[in-house]
Amino acid sequence: MKEPYEMKRCDKTILKVEHLKKYFNTQKGTVRAVDDISFNVFKGETLAIVGESGSGKTTTANVILGRYTATEGSVFYKSIEIGSISLTMRPIWLRREIQVVFQDPATSLNPKKTVKDIIETAIKIHYPQLNKYERIEKMLELLGYVGLTEDHLFKLPGELGGGERQLVALARALATNPTLLILDEPTSSLDVSAQSRILVTLLNIQKNKDLTYILITHDLAVVKNISHRINVMYLGKIVETATTYEIFTKALHPYTQMLLSSIPTISEEESKILPKRVEPRGEVPSAINPPSGCRFSSRCPFAIDICTKREPLLEEVITDHFVACHLVNKNV
Amino acid sequence: MQVSDLVFDANRLLTVKNLYVKYKSYWYIYHVLNDISINVGLGEKIGIIGESGAGKTTLLKSILQVLPINGKITSGEIFYRDVNLLKCSKQILLEIRRKRVGMIFQDPLAALNPVFTIKDHLLEVLRYANETANIDKSDLINIALDLLRDTLIPDPERILNSYPFQLSGGMRQRIVIAMALASARELLLADEPTTNLDVTIQAQILKLIGELVEKRGLSMILISHALGLIRKMTERVYVMYGGNIIEEAPTFKLFNEPLHPYTQLLFKTAPKILEPLSSVELRGNPLDYRNLPNGCVFHPRCPYGDSEVCRKVKPHQVKVEKDRTVYCHIYGS
Ligand SMILES: Nc1ncnc2c1ncn2[C@@H]1O[C@H](COP(=O)(O)OP(=O)(O)OP(=O)(O)O)[C@@H](O)[C@H]1O
Numbered sequence: 001m002k003e004p005y006e007m008k009r010c011d012k013t014i015l016k017v018e019h020l021k022k023y024f025n026t027q028k029g030t031v032r033a034v035d036d037i038s039f040n041v042f043k044g045e046t047l048a049i050v051g052e053s054g055s056g057k058t059t060t061a062n063v064i065l066g067r068y069t070a071t072e073g074s075v076f077y078k079s080i081e082i083g084s085i086s087l088t089m090r091p092i093w094l095r096r097e098i099q100v101v102f103q104d105p106a107t108s109l110n111p112k113k114t115v116k117d118i119i120e121t122a123i124k125i126h127y128p129q130l131n132k133y134e135r136i137e138k139m140l141e142l143l144g145y146v147g148l149t150e151d152h153l154f155k156l157p158g159e160l161g162g163g164e165r166q167l168v169a170l171a172r173a174l175a176t177n178p179t180l181l182i183l184d185e186p187t188s189s190l191d192v193s194a195q196s197r198i199l200v201t202l203l204n205i206q207k208n209k210d211l212t213y214i215l216i217t218h219d220l221a222v223v224k225n226i227s228h229r230i231n232v233m234y235l236g237k238i239v240e241t242a243t244t245y246e247i248f249t250k251a252l253h254p255y256t257q258m259l260l261s262s263i264p265t266i267s268e269e270e271s272k273i274l275p276k277r278v279e280p281r282g283e284v285p286s287a288i289n290p291p292s293g294c295r296f297s298s299r300c301p302f303a304i305d306i307c308t309k310r311e312p313l314l315e316e317v318i319t320d321h322f323v324a325c326h327l328v329n330k331n332v
Numbered sequence: 333m334q335v336s337d338l339v340f341d342a343n344r345l346l347t348v349k350n351l352y353v354k355y356k357s358y359w360y361i362y363h364v365l366n367d368i369s370i371n372v373g374l375g376e377k378i379g380i381i382g383e384s385g386a387g388k389t390t391l392l393k394s395i396l397q398v399l400p401i402n403g404k405i406t407s408g409e410i411f412y413r414d415v416n417l418l419k420c421s422k423q424i425l426l427e428i429r430r431k432r433v434g435m436i437f438q439d440p441l442a443a444l445n446p447v448f449t450i451k452d453h454l455l456e457v458l459r460y461a462n463e464t465a466n467i468d469k470s471d472l473i474n475i476a477l478d479l480l481r482d483t484l485i486p487d488p489e490r491i492l493n494s495y496p497f498q499l500s501g502g503m504r505q506r507i508v509i510a511m512a513l514a515s516a517r518e519l520l521l522a523d524e525p526t527t528n529l530d531v532t533i534q535a536q537i538l539k540l541i542g543e544l545v546e547k548r549g550l551s552m553i554l555i556s557h558a559l560g561l562i563r564k565m566t567e568r569v570y571v572m573y574g575g576n577i578i579e580e581a582p583t584f585k586l587f588n589e590p591l592h593p594y595t596q597l598l599f600k601t602a603p604k605i606l607e608p609l610s611s612v613e614l615r616g617n618p619l620d621y622r623n624l625p626n627g628c629v630f631h632p633r634c635p636y637g638d639s640e641v642c643r644k645v646k647p648h649q650v651k652v653e654k655d656r657t658v659y660c661h662i663y664g665s
């Protein structure tokens with residue numbers, strides 16, 4: 001198991017999200033994709049965001065990236081408010097420093113450009129001073145980093161396997177030498193050995209360059225292996241946040257427990273260390289009319305009266321371990 | 333003309349025999365599938381695992397004949413029931429795609445057309461699947477809403493009227509699942525169906541698929557990199573490497589004791605909850621489909637691949653047990 005992570009070691013906050021809200025207006029009502037969340041990201045750490053699908057993880061990333069602007073609340077990057085600045089208004093240094101690898105590699109890469117063009121363009125924009133040969137050198141170095149070869153250079157994204165495309169997207173993101181890298185399901189389309197290779201690569205790059213990662217994923221084995229802290233989201237809210245060690249040993253929120261106990265394991269030994277089975281059940285709640293009280297109450301096996309009446313707040317239950325649940329908070 | 337419901341052997345709902353597929357690009361030819369044979373029995377749950385780029389998606393696309401235009405089946409046979417899919421009429425092929433076999437595509441966003449709403453997508457599939465039943469539009473919409481509810485999509489009405497970009501990754505994936513379930517009466521081809529779903533939803537969706545498999549007597553081919561999922565959902569597994577099947581075994585046997593050196597590596601390097609990451613550097617270069625190695629495709633990267641026979645002779649099928657085969661010289665002699 002990963003060492004218990006000490007928060008003190010990285011007191012330098014690089015990103016601060018405060019009371020962030022992102023709503024979308026649709027024909028059928030207002031979707032509260034992200035509904036008042038706050039968290040910090042420290043320099044050099046990996047913060048994982050896990051949670052239900054549709055809980056607002058990608059939307060949060062999109063606001064940090066400037067693809068959407070915040071409906072309310074703010075995002076501070078190195079103490080500059082960026083939540084209200086859209087991508088096109090962002091200065092180039094800012095765009096260079098915050099990079100992303102997305103969930104759908106097929107669509108984030110231009111289908112008409114070869115791998116060489118894609119990576120070279122990124123290098124050209126961010127490093128105009130390099131000449132052709134230096135660019136090629138850098139390109140080959142990047143390919144080597146992620147485990148692609150020269151053979152891939154002249155292929156179009158459509159001619160690559162799902163996994164290979166993800167590697168190209170990663171090489172492109174690394175091309176600009178970013179400070180904060182957002183990884184939205186970076187390894188979900190890779191085979192397990194490629195996954196491990198990429199993860200080890202990511203860890204090494206992080207060590208060498210003091211890079212900060214926000215890792216969004218559904219793969220809890222990946223989270224366990226590379227993240228320092230975890231935010232668990234459910235329907236637009238953060239329901240639990242703590243160090244990876246804490247979450248895997250002392251998960252307190254029923255949703256987190258349900259999540260951990262549902263991991264499909266590859267051996268009996270693995271099954272044994274997971275929390276006691278909390279059977280997933282119930283209807284998935286609406287993001288337009290979220291359940292009153294606790295948003296998880298409609299699927300929670302332990303819900304009591306108060307859960308449908310009052311919304312639980314995210315409270316510190318143990319040092320650095322925050323939970324939003326009436327059952328837990330009551331016992332403090 | 334109808335696909336015969338009667339004449340066929342229950343062990344062979346789908347049979348692929350010695351299939352070769354290549355892709356052409358402007359400069360090169362990639363020999364991506366080389367002599368693939370698999371079979372799926374009625375009600376059987378099959379898994380396919382293997383490296384990224386091993387040709388898994390290509391295999392499924394070949395079965396339904398939805399390969400990209402630069403892809404071509406050069407030889408081999410594919411039988412569905414008693415119909416030879418490579419020789420049958422367009423009409424029969426369409427019937428099979430629309431009413432019998434459903435496919436969950438790997439990349440949900442690419443499988444959805446950005447200018448059409450989810451409603452358009454679902455209605456199109458449902459219309460064909462229920463062609464003969466003469467159902468009117470409002471009923472189809474209700475069926476569509478039920479499908480969305482079955483796949484645990486929140487706000488079904490909102491989602492029905494949304495465009496693909498307005499959905500989260502996991503919602504898009506569930507739409508693709510819903511579309512496949514609408515037409516899968518006999519066989520479900522699932523290519524990485526749950527990578528974008530959190531494990532609780534994943535568990536519920538798999539339960540749903542499991543129930544359908546029971547209820548409709550559905551057979552399934554599941555491709556996934558998530559070994560835990562394969563372990564839970566399938567009965568028999570094929571392992572692919574470099575466009576070849578290299579091992580076949582009942583799932584529990586494979587997970588207890590993988591035989592092929594590649595399969596062993598795969599299991600060793602999988603990210604695990606209990607152990608720290610281990611990344612084994614394979615020697616040699618990644619596979620190049622333009623020039624496949626002589627002998628065993630895996631030999632340049634295999635820890636035991638230095639012998640003469642590995643370099644020169646393509647391994648034959650070795651039956652290790654009655655229900656286990658492996659293509660490797662280690663087990664040959
Ligand atoms: N452009 C948009 N217009 C309308 N609704 C949107 C838009 N983008 C996202 N949403 C809605 O916001 C909610 C959150 O979506 P988001 O993509 O952030 O989820 P997620 O946590 O990343 O989920 P997943 O794990 O499935 O990728 C969903 O209900 C989605 O339908």
Ligand SMILES: Nc1ncnc2c1ncn2[C@@H]1O[C@H](COP(=O)(O)OP(=O)(O)OP(=O)(O)O)[C@@H](O)[C@H]1O
Pocket residue numbers: 158159160161162163164189190191355356357362364382383384385386387388389390391400402403438621
């Ligand atoms: N249209 C195409 N043109 C040329 N090459 C292609 C094309 N489609 C796929 N390929 C190549 O064929 C090989 C097999 O691809 P395929 O998508 O079948 O792999 P896969 O096993 O599904 O991989 P993954 O696990 O990454 O999805 C890859 O090397 C890929 O680059």
Ligand SMILES: [Mg+2]
Pocket residue numbers: 057058059103184500501502
């Ligand atoms: Mg997402």
Ligand SMILES: [Mg+2]
Pocket residue numbers: 161162388389390438523
């Ligand atoms: Mg594939």
